[in-house]
Amino acid sequence: MWRLIRKNSLMFLLYQGLYFGLFFPLINRDRLLGENPLDLSFLLFLNTYMIWLILGSVWGQEQMESKNNGYAFLSTLPIRSWQIVGSKYALVFMATLTFVGVHLIWYAVSFDDPVFLAAGRTSLIRVASMCLLLAGLYYLGFFRFGYQRFSKIAVAIWLLMIVIPLPLRIILKERFGIRSSDIFLSLNRFNPTLMLSLCLLLFLGTLGLAIRFKENLKITE
Amino acid sequence: MESVLRLHQLHKAYAEFVLDHIDLEVPGGYVTGLIGPNGAGKTTTIKLIMNLIRADSGGVEVFGLKHDRHEIQIKDRVGYVGEEQFFYEQRSAAWTGNFVSHFFSAWDPDAFDHYLDRFELPPKKRIKKYSKGMKVKLSLAIALSHAPELIILDEPTSGLDPVVRREVIDLLHRAAAEENKTVLISSHITDDIERIADYIVYMVQGRIAIYASKDELLSSWKTIHFKQDSVPASVLESLEHVETQMFGSTGITRDFPVIEGDLTEGISSGSIRVESVGLDDILIALVNGD
Numbered sequence: 001m002w003r004l005i006r007k008n009s010l011m012f013l014l015y016q017g018l019y020f021g022l023f024f025p026l027i028n029r030d031r032l033l034g035e036n037p038l039d040l041s042f043l044l045f046l047n048t049y050m051i052w053l054i055l056g057s058v059w060g061q062e063q064m065e066s067k068n069n070g071y072a073f074l075s076t077l078p079i080r081s082w083q084i085v086g087s088k089y090a091l092v093f094m095a096t097l098t099f100v101g102v103h104l105i106w107y108a109v110s111f112d113d114p115v116f117l118a119a120g121r122t123s124l125i126r127v128a129s130m131c132l133l134l135a136g137l138y139y140l141g142f143f144r145f146g147y148q149r150f151s152k153i154a155v156a157i158w159l160l161m162i163v164i165p166l167p168l169r170i171i172l173k174e175r176f177g178i179r180s181s182d183i184f185l186s187l188n189r190f191n192p193t194l195m196l197s198l199c200l201l202l203f204l205g206t207l208g209l210a211i212r213f214k215e216n217l218k219i220t221e
Numbered sequence: 222m223e224s225v226l227r228l229h230q231l232h233k234a235y236a237e238f239v240l241d242h243i244d245l246e247v248p249g250g251y252v253t254g255l256i257g258p259n260g261a262g263k264t265t266t267i268k269l270i271m272n273l274i275r276a277d278s279g280g281v282e283v284f285g286l287k288h289d290r291h292e293i294q295i296k297d298r299v300g301y302v303g304e305e306q307f308f309y310e311q312r313s314a315a316w317t318g319n320f321v322s323h324f325f326s327a328w329d330p331d332a333f334d335h336y337l338d339r340f341e342l343p344p345k346k347r348i349k350k351y352s353k354g355m356k357v358k359l360s361l362a363i364a365l366s367h368a369p370e371l372i373i374l375d376e377p378t379s380g381l382d383p384v385v386r387r388e389v390i391d392l393l394h395r396a397a398a399e400e401n402k403t404v405l406i407s408s409h410i411t412d413d414i415e416r417i418a419d420y421i422v423y424m425v426q427g428r429i430a431i432y433a434s435k436d437e438l439l440s441s442w443k444t445i446h447f448k449q450d451s452v453p454a455s456v457l458e459s460l461e462h463v464e465t466q467m468f469g470s471t472g473i474t475r476d477f478p479v480i481e482g483d484l485t486e487g488i489s490s491g492s493i494r495v496e497s498v499g500l501d502d503i504l505i506a507l508v509n510g511d
Binding site for chain 1: 271273292293294295296297301303305307308309310311320321323324325
């Protein structure tokens with residue numbers, strides 16, 4: 001499986017290289033130069049880069065796979081479906097771990113205030129959990145529908161996610177008296193360790209399902 | 222004679238095509254040619270053998286093993302060249318060889334380099350810059366470099382120029398003759414099959430129309446040219462696709478050894494002439510007669 005991970009790693013390395021080689025130093029320029037203390041809200045924003053980094057790599061990787069008919073090529077070789085799918089999930093896990101690891105070190109170096117450090121860690125775990133879950137769902141979609149179909153579905157979902165929040169916010173407030181900020185605050189209270197465990201479990205669950213979908217792709221061809 | 226490949230009541234239905242419960246046994250150490258018109262089911266059969274698609278019913282056994290439990294072992298021992306060539310096109314042949322080498326237990330890097338050299342494939346060039354023929358050759362180089370016991374080729378020579386086509390066919394012929402490998406090759410170019418095959422399978426509309434040794438086939442099928450009143454009724458009954466022209470009639474028979482005795486008189490008087498057929502004549506007869 002290591003060979004498959006290596007084959008797939010190009011896109012992930014590209015994104016990681018872009019982030020750690022360009023964005024990360026730029027974003028943290030002031031702090032690196034020791035000019036300003038790191039702002040907590042900015043730090044939380046920084047963590048969300050992880051979603052772009054991981055999902056972008058997943059998307060790019062599947063686009064390449066689709067362009068080259070990679071799965072058709074791999075299916076002629078003595079490789080098991082779980083190895084093909086497993087290598088993708090392993091890479092997502094490794095890339096997430098790298099992001100989390102580097103940032104944890106960075107926060108430990110950057111923050112003197114333990115409250116800030118704890119907030120940074122918590123936020124990082126939450127975003128990492130979301131990342132794993134979303135990447136798992138992405139792969140599930142890719143193996144269920146194929147790149148061409150799922151990429152259209154995913155774009156539609158993302159567009160809906162941009163459009164829906166505003167009317168939803170109005171409806172929630174006017175009909176039910178719920179403020180959207182309350183929802184976010186309640187999410188924020190969610191135990192990060194529990195969230196990580198749950199998302200890891202779901203990540204593994206999507207892995208199992210994706211292997212089945214990959215196997216069943218033969219039926220529909 | 223031991224069978225390397227066995228298909229049992231293999232069935233696969235698509236919206237506009239059905240592979241209809243086919244049975245087939247491919248003998249080890251020989252070249253078996255799969256002939257049929259486009260859409261006859263050759264590629265579907267081969268994809269089912271390679272477990273690239275799933276059958277609706279029936280079974281495939283390769284080396285006595287089934288895909289559901291031994292897919293890896295089977296693919297490790299099979300060299301496969303598909304109808305279309307898929308590679309990571311941004312990569313080179315050298316990278317591809319190195320990549321696939323880790324999955325085959327008997328990969329021979331020297332053999333791979335030898336085939337790249339022999340086929341004049343630049344190892345460092347990106348595959349996307351290869352021509353179709355070069356991609357087929359690369360596919361063949363991979364298929365032959367892991368000491369396969371069974372080589373399966375789906376229309377490997379279509380789209381190749383005649384020189385390369387001959388080279389590929391000769392290479393396969395030698396692999397079967399000198400290295401005792403089993404080859405299953407599908408093609409609608411009957412010349413290729415006629416050149417190398419020991420056994421012939423004709424597929425027409427998702428069914429196996431004929432399965433016989435090439436020698437047996439070519440000795441049983443003959444074209445008979447005759448003057449209308451010069452052949453006995455028993456001969457006429459065995460003729461298919463009789464065409465009458467100004468100077469006589471022509472028909473094709475699949476029972477020449479049976480009717481041969483009835484033709485002796487006509488042959489000696491010159492009113493009957495017997496000609497050998499080519500594999501394509503048989504194919505045309507089968508397709509028209511279906």
